[in-house]
Amino acid sequence: TQLLEQSPQFLSIQEGENLTVYCNSSSVFSSLQWYRQEPGEGPVLLVTVVTGGEVKKLKRLTFQFGDARKDSSLHITAAQPGDTGLYLCAGGKAGGTSYGKLTFGQGTILTVHP
Amino acid sequence: DAGVIQSPRHEVTEMGQEVTLRCKPISGHNSLFWYRQTMMRGLELLIYFNNNVPIDDSGMPEDRFSAKMPNASFSTLKIQPSEPRDSAVYFCASRQTANYGYTFGSGTRLTVV
Numbered sequence: 001t002q003l004l005e006q007s008p009q010f011l012s013i014q015e016g017e018n019l020t021v022y023c024n025s026s027s028v029f030s031s032l033q034w035y036r037q038e039p040g041e042g043p044v045l046l047v048t049v050v051t052g053g054e055v056k057k058l059k060r061l062t063f064q065f066g067d068a069r070k071d072s073s074l075h076i077t078a079a080q081p082g083d084t085g086l087y088l089c090a091g092g093k094a095g096g097t098s099y100g101k102l103t104f105g106q107g108t109i110l111t112v113h114p
Numbered sequence: 115d116a117g118v119i120q121s122p123r124h125e126v127t128e129m130g131q132e133v134t135l136r137c138k139p140i141s142g143h144n145s146l147f148w149y150r151q152t153m154m155r156g157l158e159l160l161i162y163f164n165n166n167v168p169i170d171d172s173g174m175p176e177d178r179f180s181a182k183m184p185n186a187s188f189s190t191l192k193i194q195p196s197e198p199r200d201s202a203v204y205f206c207a208s209r210q211t212a213n214y215g216y217t218f219g220s221g222t223r224l225t226v227v
Binding site: 033035040041042043044045048088101102103104105106107 | 118149159170207214217219220
C-alpha cells in the first residue's frame with residue numbers, strides 16, 4: 001500500500017506569514033494532486049503535477065513535484081484567513097492494479113488568524 | 115454543471131438498520147469513486163467504477179458494505195446492517211479520464227447510534 005505522509009499535521013499562523021506543507025512517500029507516482037477542503041464540503045482540486053521537478057503557481061500558491069516524483073510541496077505566500085482549510089495531497093499511479101485511483105495523505109489543517 | 119450530487123447530506127440511523135447513500139456523477143465522467151473520511155483514518159477509498167464496472171473494491175471494509183452503479187448517472191453505497199463504527203462522512207467523486215482530477219460531492223455525514 002502506498003503511503004503519503006503530510007507534514008505538518010496542524011499549522012496555525014498569522015495573516016501575512018508564509019508557509020510550506022510537505023507530502024512525502026517512498027513510492028513513485030505518475031501524478032500528484034493537491035486538494036483543499038472546507039468544513040462540510042468535499043475536497044476541491046487545486047493543481048495536478050505530472051513531471052519530476054515541475055513547478056506550478058496558482059496566485060499565492062506554489063506547488064512543486066520532486067525530481068524523483070516521490071514528494072511534493074505546497075508553499076503559500078502571505079497567507080490570508082481565506083486560505084484556512086484542510087490541504088490534502090494525493091498520488092496516482094500509471095499502471096497495474098493501482099491505475100486510476102488516488103491515494104490521499106492524512107492532510108494538513110491550516111488556520112490563518114486575522 | 116451541477117457537480118457531483120450526493121444524498122442525503124445527513125443520515126442518523128440506529129444500529130442494525132440498512133443505510134443507502136446515493137450519488138449522481140457529473141455527466142460525461144466515466145469513473146466514480148466512493149471514499150470514507152474520518153479523523154482517525156483520513157480519506158479511504160472504498161470502491162471505484164470505470165464505465166459502470168467495479169474495478170477495485172479492496173477498500174470495502176466488510177460484506178456489510180456493497181456498491182452498485184446500474185448506469186452512468188447513478189450509484190449507491192449500501193450498508194446492511196449498520197454499526198456505530200460506520201459513522202463517518204462518505205464522499206462520492208467522479209472523474210473524466212485518468213489525467214484529470216476528481217470532482218467530489220459534498221458528502222453524506224452518517225451517524226449510527
